[in-house]
Amino acid sequence: MLENKSQERTSLEQLGEFGLITHLTKNFTLKHKSTVKGIGDDAAVLNFKDKNVIISTDLLIESVHFDLSYMPLKHLGYKAVMVNLSDIYSMNATATQITVSLAVSNRFPLEALEELAAKKYNIDVVGGDTTSSKTGLLISITALGEANEKEITYRNGAKPNDLLVVSGDLGAAYMGLQVLEREKEVFKVNPNSQPDLEPYSYIVERQLKPEARKDILELLKQLEVQPTAMIDVSDGLSSEILHLCKNSSVGCNLYEDKIPLDPTVISVCEEFNIDSTTVALSGGEDYELLFTIDQADFPKIKGNPNLTVIGHMADESEGANMITRGDTKIPLSAQGWNSFKSEE
């Protein structure tokens, strides 16, 4: 078969062991002093000197975590990296290296994975494994980071009366998914339909191309604020608050009217007749940082447009609650207080 160069598709069959990973990273230079030896031996060699090493791993699977009918392939690698970096950042650490394992069909063009987010986030790709898959596409990423011991922020450091703070806004990724799912259904019925996603661009981008909040860590350093506990919002605000409460043995009062929502989320929630608070509590995939700070640090963050105080921690005996707009106290559950997710 003659190679069709105009198509600019490189099949994976043309690449050998580590071929894909080598190809994807050939224009990368190793940026971190901690990377002693990257790809090319049985294993990579790193040296973090006196720093602590932070490590996190995630698996993304076609038709479970993503739907290629609306997820552009070039964003998939990007999102897979973001999910992991978000975990590193939520420890208040610098992300430094990733390993990437891919299972793909042989017909998969490798150009689809060129955008790995590693360049933008200054990450060394130090290892990987590529294999063929008879079924769907799969990405497994392990991310490493480094931090000084005293900077690491666990989930267990929150104290009663600490303020509960979240970066950015919530619920957009979930509503972006709803819009994409709706367009998919429309497309099934009428393949000639041309969806106008322009009004939904913010929430669709939050779903397809999330950004891990490295910038928030830099902001907090600049503001000289050390969070007492931190977690990233991957499963929904409610679930993450409960993790902080459980790990720190504290309670919490979350104020419904303080939850930051983008105007698009509010209008699309009305369009879909879904409660926006429920979406923020249970939607997930926001990859914002949720953290607690000492009340004494409040003046440092006050008025910052990137940070919103949404409540405060309390004694463990009070439990984790939301104070509604109607001033009613409702216990938080892992699926929000009025879940729309079908659980079994």
Next chain:
Amino acid sequence: MLENKSQERTSLEQLGEFGLITHLTKNFTLKHKSTVKGIGDDAAVLNFKDKNVIISTDLLIESVHFDLSYMPLKHLGYKAVMVNLSDIYSMNATATQITVSLAVSNRFPLEALEELAAKKYNIDVVGGDTTSSKTGLLISITALGEANEKEITYRNGAKPNDLLVVSGDLGAAYMGLQVLEREKEVFKVNPNSQPDLEPYSYIVERQLKPEARKDILELLKQLEVQPTAMIDVSDGLSSEILHLCKNSSVGCNLYEDKIPLDPTVISVCEEFNIDSTTVALSGGEDYELLFTIDQADFPKIKGNPNLTVIGHMADESEGANMITRGDTKIPLSAQGWNSFKSEE
């Protein structure tokens, strides 16, 4: 549905996030000083002090890397860990931690993954991700190890005249696979057939339950031998020799009559009418260590039943060759000199 306790099958649906990993590791205690914080936060925290960190990652996929019709589930997790540890050991490093990501069907009993090899090899399980899979079973493992900088053995340190040494014996895992494949075909024709695998127990075990050669590193330390280059035999002797030659810019003379073969391999090769040298060169999955040593170290390893000198390195211009039993010099190729593997 009532729970059928007598069946002793715990469905994955009964476990939440990290549930499977937590369950699998609940009886584990963290053994390494370098493990500061294991499972339970957004990421694990490690501290290797002045040691270098070795990291390797691998992906095993059902119907690509293993066939559940003859691979006992309890051995699958074990083998997945071995594949990774072997990469760490081939850097002459101590394996210390792993992360495990699993994609499984909801009906998959977690008892099937209880044997993770982590206990036996003294490895801390520090992270993981469990997800459902609509298709097959999948295991992604990232292994970490530690080593002093000067102990790390790369692929690129071999010098002309260094001796080429391999641990254990070769080709058994591949022939074990042939026996299992044959029994599978017999079973398809006659489901009542009771295969007698007893005569093949050694080679079948090499295929289903390989052991990474941690013991060889300990032996080499004891013998005070520091290999100049090292790699593990995962793809077959020929391919690994070529890696060493290419990375070290040297040639090699491999002696066919020195290749260590178990008697079972020889007899089963006769049974299958396959050349045993070809099997050793191209079979793969042996997970033995292949390394080069300075000739001055020869007296230290001479006569050791675990180690076999199979050749010596040469000037790069000589190329990588095998000297056959008939005293003919044949260039090595990545698929052995007479491949039985269909390539495209």
